[in-house]
Amino acid sequence: MVEQKDKMNRIRAFVAASLPVETINKVTGLQAELRASAKNAGMTVAWVPSANMHVTLKFLAEIPEESLWAIRDLLSERLAERATFPVDVKGLGAFPSRSNPRVVWVGVQSLGDELAKLAADVETWLELLGFEKESRPFHPHLTLGRIKQGSTDLIGEREDLEIDHCTIQDIVLYQSVLSSRGVQYKPLITIPLASSV
Numbered sequence: 546m547v548e549q550k551d552k553m554n555r556i557r558a559f560v561a562a563s564l565p566v567e568t569i570n571k572v573t574g575l576q577a578e579l580r581a582s583a584k585n586a587g588m589t590v591a592w593v594p595s596a597n598m599h600v601t602l603k604f605l606a607e608i609p610e611e612s613l614w615a616i617r618d619l620l621s622e623r624l625a626e627r628a629t630f631p632v633d634v635k636g637l638g639a640f641p642s643r644s645n646p647r648v649v650w651v652g653v654q655s656l657g658d659e660l661a662k663l664a665a666d667v668e669t670w671l672e673l674l675g676f677e678k679e680s681r682p683f684h685p686h687l688t689l690g691r692i693k694q695g696s697t698d699l700i701g702e703r704e705d706l707e708i709d710h711c712t713i714q715d716i717v718l719y720q721s722v723l724s725s726r727g728v729q730y731k732p733l734i735t736i737p738l739a740s741s742v
Contacts, residue, residue, distance in 0.1 A: 557605075560602045560620070572595070572689070575703075575708060579689060586697040590692050603676070613733060620670065620716060631712050632685075634653055634687070635654060638704070650689055714737060
């Protein structure tokens with residue numbers, strides 16, 4: 546009974562940087578082109594809804610619900626003077642490789658590796674709360690789709706395609722909720738970055 550109660554009080558969560566709606570709309574336009582190409586090639590792809598597009602900074606897995614406030618307080622304190630910064634949303638790629646695509650993504654790049662520094666800082670800060678450090682290298686991207694069946698080169702000439710230039714303005718703690726409609730990402734806590742002006 547205690548174990549069941551503990552399970553009910555745990556949530557699947559992650560920390561991410563959100564992008565402006567205008568940028569996500571442009572990415573969704575590209576996704577529509579890819580969707581048509583995949584359909585013509587007979588591929589089965591689970592396409593990510595636009596509301597679920599974000600740059601993951603730290604995946605937390607299942608955490609006790611009460612730890613949300615400690616995470617909020619820590620990130621709010623550490624990000625209080627962190628300025629907003631520009632990023633370029635550009636380039637199409639695939640994991641694990643272009644020749645064997647399982648995940649199709651759009652890259653997100655920042656001048657001076659600001660995004661990578663932010664992710665590294667979030668990792669370090671959350672270690673203070675007992676979260677294990679990610680061993681894989683950080684690769685900032687927006688996931689467009691997960692290929693279930695079939696394999697064709699969806700990237701084509703789009704490897705260096707420039708999609709948008711925008712600003713990272715807030716960091717969000719999301720809950721990942723499984724439902725009959727698939728996975729939904731529910732924003733729990735939004736921490737705005739300081740104005741760079």
